[in-house]
Amino acid sequence: MADDLSDFFALPPFKADEALVTLRRNVRDIKLLTEKVNGAVTTFHLRQLPVVEMNLTPGVSASGQPAMVLKQAKRPSQRPEWQTHTLASSAEVRKWLDQLKLSVKRWDDED
Structure with missing residues (x-):
C-alpha cells in the first residue's frame, strides 16, 4: 500500500531541455x-x-x-572566475534564478 502512495505523490520527471528554454527566457527578463x-x-x-x-x-x-549545467561568474570581468552549477530539479532552477537576480542587483549597486 505504501508503494502505491509513493507513486501517486511522486514529482514529475525533470525535463532539462524544457527547463533550459524557460530559464533562458527568465534570465532575458x-x-x-x-x-x-x-x-x-x-x-x-x-x-x-x-x-x-x-x-x-x-x-x-x-x-x-x-540536468542542466550553468556557469556563473563570481563577479563581472573580462575573464571571470566561473562557478559551475548543476541544476537537476525545478526547485534548484528557481533557487539559482533568485540568486542570480540578487547578484545582478548587487553588481549594479556596486558600480
Whole structure:
C-alpha cells in the first residue's frame, strides 16, 4: 500500500531541455543582462562583461538524472572566475534564478 502512495505523490520527471528554454527566457527578463548566442553556448552579459554561460545541450547530474549545467561568474570581468552549477530539479532552477537576480542587483549597486 505504501508503494502505491509513493507513486501517486511522486514529482514529475525533470525535463532539462524544457527547463533550459524557460530559464533562458527568465534570465532575458532581467533588464540589465544582454544575451549573446554562439553556437550551442548562450552567454549573458552585464555591461558587456560575461556573467552567465549556458550550454544548450542538457547534461547529467551526479545521480544520473537529466540536468542542466550553468556557469556563473563570481563577479563581472573580462575573464571571470566561473562557478559551475548543476541544476537537476525545478526547485534548484528557481533557487539559482533568485540568486542570480540578487547578484545582478548587487553588481549594479556596486558600480
